[in-house]
Amino acid sequence: MSELSLLLVVDLVGIAVFAASGATAGVAKRLDLFGVVFVGFMAALGGGILRDVFVNVQPFAFVDWRYAAVAVVTSAATFWLHPTVSRLHWTVLVLDAAGLGLFTVTGTLKALDAGIPPVGACIIGMITGIGGGLIRDLLTGEIPTVLRREIYAVAGLLGCASVAALDALHMQRPVSIALAAVLVFVLRMIALRRNWSAPTAT
Amino acid sequence: MSELSLLLVVDLVGIAVFAASGATAGVAKRLDLFGVVFVGFMAALGGGILRDVFVNVQPFAFVDWRYAAVAVVTSAATFWLHPTVSRLHWTVLVLDAAGLGLFTVTGTLKALDAGIPPVGACIIGMITGIGGGLIRDLLTGEIPTVLRREIYAVAGLLGCASVAALDALHMQRPVSIALAAVLVFVLRMIALRRNWSAPTAT
Amino acid sequence: MSELSLLLVVDLVGIAVFAASGATAGVAKRLDLFGVVFVGFMAALGGGILRDVFVNVQPFAFVDWRYAAVAVVTSAATFWLHPTVSRLHWTVLVLDAAGLGLFTVTGTLKALDAGIPPVGACIIGMITGIGGGLIRDLLTGEIPTVLRREIYAVAGLLGCASVAALDALHMQRPVSIALAAVLVFVLRMIALRRNWSAPTAT
Numbered sequence: 001m002s003e004l005s006l007l008l009v010v011d012l013v014g015i016a017v018f019a020a021s022g023a024t025a026g027v028a029k030r031l032d033l034f035g036v037v038f039v040g041f042m043a044a045l046g047g048g049i050l051r052d053v054f055v056n057v058q059p060f061a062f063v064d065w066r067y068a069a070v071a072v073v074t075s076a077a078t079f080w081l082h083p084t085v086s087r088l089h090w091t092v093l094v095l096d097a098a099g100l101g102l103f104t105v106t107g108t109l110k111a112l113d114a115g116i117p118p119v120g121a122c123i124i125g126m127i128t129g130i131g132g133g134l135i136r137d138l139l140t141g142e143i144p145t146v147l148r149r150e151i152y153a154v155a156g157l158l159g160c161a162s163v164a165a166l167d168a169l170h171m172q173r174p175v176s177i178a179l180a181a182v183l184v185f186v187l188r189m190i191a192l193r194r195n196w197s198a199p200t201a202t
Numbered sequence: 203m204s205e206l207s208l209l210l211v212v213d214l215v216g217i218a219v220f221a222a223s224g225a226t227a228g229v230a231k232r233l234d235l236f237g238v239v240f241v242g243f244m245a246a247l248g249g250g251i252l253r254d255v256f257v258n259v260q261p262f263a264f265v266d267w268r269y270a271a272v273a274v275v276t277s278a279a280t281f282w283l284h285p286t287v288s289r290l291h292w293t294v295l296v297l298d299a300a301g302l303g304l305f306t307v308t309g310t311l312k313a314l315d316a317g318i319p320p321v322g323a324c325i326i327g328m329i330t331g332i333g334g335g336l337i338r339d340l341l342t343g344e345i346p347t348v349l350r351r352e353i354y355a356v357a358g359l360l361g362c363a364s365v366a367a368l369d370a371l372h373m374q375r376p377v378s379i380a381l382a383a384v385l386v387f388v389l390r391m392i393a394l395r396r397n398w399s400a401p402t403a404t
Numbered sequence: 405m406s407e408l409s410l411l412l413v414v415d416l417v418g419i420a421v422f423a424a425s426g427a428t429a430g431v432a433k434r435l436d437l438f439g440v441v442f443v444g445f446m447a448a449l450g451g452g453i454l455r456d457v458f459v460n461v462q463p464f465a466f467v468d469w470r471y472a473a474v475a476v477v478t479s480a481a482t483f484w485l486h487p488t489v490s491r492l493h494w495t496v497l498v499l500d501a502a503g504l505g506l507f508t509v510t511g512t513l514k515a516l517d518a519g520i521p522p523v524g525a526c527i528i529g530m531i532t533g534i535g536g537g538l539i540r541d542l543l544t545g546e547i548p549t550v551l552r553r554e555i556y557a558v559a560g561l562l563g564c565a566s567v568a569a570l571d572a573l574h575m576q577r578p579v580s581i582a583l584a585a586v587l588v589f590v591l592r593m594i595a596l597r598r599n600w601s602a603p604t605a606t
Contacts, residue, residue, distance in 0.1 A: 026349070027403045029345060030350070030402055030403075031345075031349045031350055031402065032349070032350060032351055032399060032400035032401060032402050033400045033401050033402070033403075034348075034349065034355050034356055034400045035346075035348070035349025035350055035400075036403065038348075038349055038355070039349065041325075049256075053255055053256075053457055054453075054457075054462065054463055054466060055462060056258065056460065056461065056462050057258065058256065058257060058258050058316070058317070058318060059256055061322070062256060062313070062318050062319075062321075062322030062323070062325060062326055063318060063319065063322055064322075065319060065320075065321035065322065068321055068322065068325060069321070079403050080403070082403055111466070114462070115462070116462060116466050116467060117466075117467065117469060118469075119466075119469035119472055119473070120465070120466030120467055120468075120469065120472065121466070123445075123466060123472060124466055134543075138340060138542060138543075139336075139340075139345070139346060139349065140345060141343075141344075141345045141545075142545075143433060143435075143543070143544060143545045144439075144543060146438075146439070146442075147430070147435045147436070147438065147439025147442055147443065147543065148434070148435055148436060148439055149436055153438050153442070154438055197436060198436035198437045198438045198439075199436060199437050200434055200435070200436050200437070201431045201434075201437075201440065201483050201484070201486055228551070229605045231547060232552070232604055232605075233547075233551045233552055233604070234551070234552060234553055234601060234602035234603060234604050235602045235603050235604070235605075236550075236551065236557050236558055236602045237548075237550070237551025237552055237602075238605065240550075240551055240557070241551065243527075251458075255457055255458075258460065259460065260458065260459060260460050260518070260519070260520060261458055263524070264458060264515070264520050264521075264523075264524030264525070264527060264528055265520060265521065265524055266524075267521060267522075267523035267524065270523055270524065270527060271523070281605050282605070284605055340542060341538075341542075341547070341548060341551065342547060343545075343546075343547045
């Protein structure tokens with residue numbers, strides 16, 4: 001498998017996992033089939049849509065039908081199979097961490113390539129990773145989870161900074177993507193295992 | 203009346219109806235006059251703004267003052283006349299179905315014309331139709347109605363697919379717009395009459 | 405100090421105040437440190453991001469790192485110092501009125517310069533001023549304050565209309581910005597002192 005098609009497959013797996021998380025939230029809120037698929041679609045692709053709006057191009061989610069197809073099919077499958085999906089709780093968390101790592105890192109590079117300076121590119125990269133979950137929570141009437149607990153966005157942000165630094169040092173893209181995405185994944189897994197949280201104000 | 207000005211008039215009627223729905227929701231939430239007009243404006247023009255952001259042009263709602271004027275005047279009128287508007291419940295539903303048909307179908311064509319492939323164009327068309335109601339519900343603290351019940355977005359989506367197919371077959375635009383918009387309208391009316399809903403998960 | 409750097413300083417002060425308002429809302433909702441900083445960032449820069457998305461350029465908040473830096477540092481400081489910030493309630497309201505004046509007026513001019521006609525430019529200017537607060541309230545699960553009470557957006561809108569009119573009369577930019585921003589500031593201050601509100605429907 002070529003590098004490019006490997007990246008595509010990993011990308012689509014991440015989208016499927018994010019779609020499943022959105023669809024599960026929709027089922028929990030008793031949305032109908034359309035609502036479940038819509039929330040799943042937005043959870044999967046909302047972060048990338050925000051990224052593309054900010055770098056000022058037509059969102060990839062609308063340009064390449066495979067992204068929409070994976071999001072819709074996964075969401076619809078979750079609608080019917082949600083008890084099974086719930087039982088896969090830990091598997092979903094692990095794949096979600098992988099998706100977070102990939103989306104934040106590739107989002108940062110896409111922003112850099114569009115001429116956004118490093119600080120802004122890192123913020124856009126982070127929004128690529130957390131934006132879908134934010135939209136999912138807003139659509140289902142919740143204060144976004146990512147703002148309340150656990151090390152999630154911060155792990156993504158460290159990956160963004162790493163890939164921006166490695167890119168400035170002219171490291172080859174596949175290597176820098178892999179290193180930074182693995183960093184995010186490992187941080188997120190450790191945070192989950194040890195119940196790390198960001199502090200709240202006293 | 204020329205085709206173009208007929209389309210404009212129908213467009214503005216659709217915007218007025220969507221504005222009335224938004225303003226009514228704002229009145230119900232005890233918003234002040236500004237809040238009622240703002241929610242009405244967003245309910246009327248939010249879908250088109252999202253469409254234009256996604257196809258990457260300056261939103262038409264800001265470029266042509268007539269759209270804003272119709273939305274603002276209708277919303278303000280609803281603020282003062284809302285008991286009358288409420289009594290027109292069925293009229294509003296019928297006009298709303300017409301607006302849904304028009305906005306989804308023309309939104310799809312605008313996306314196609316901007317170079318978005320058919321699948322993405324249909325999704326953008328659907329968001330053009332339901333986006334205003336989504337934003338209205340988010341601004342008034344509700345889980346969006348369109349995600350919870352009734353055949354609404356799905357009717358719109360069938361219209362999007364129809365117009366994309368007819369356009370690929372090189373049917374003349376006024377004919378394909380009319381056919382697809384009427385399809386959406388009829389589906390939506392039947393769904394309302396028969397209380398059709400999408401399924402919810404068990 | 406040159407005109408340009410004076411404008412930058414005033415801009416950054418406005419951003420700091422809006423960030424403090426967002427961070428304070430985040431602390432009140434028991435968000436964690438990341439959540440507080442994210443809401444502060446969006447409260448400070450969300451209006452400008454919407455403005456830039458609507459005029460169809462890459463958002464300035466991502467292009468110039470100083471904006472993000474001021475928003476993040478102020479939000480983090482508010483996280484630790486929020487009892488002090490709360491005691492500065494009246495100071496924050498005064499600075500917020502100044503920020504509202506500046507953001508609405510410069511937002512209008514930016515939209516005009518991007519080719520948006522006056523009516524649309526005024527609406528974009530107003531959204532520049534109130535957008536951050538809208539996003540702050542949506543992220544923290546509240547119906548936006550700006551839609552419910554007090555003269556806030558309307559003061560901003562009058563400033564937008566003034567600066568658009570003065571600009572059409574070819575008044576020099578620094579003068580028209582100052583006049584219109586002071587108008588907004590004074591209106592907002594009077595409204596606060598006298599508890600002016602927009603009407604609600606009966």
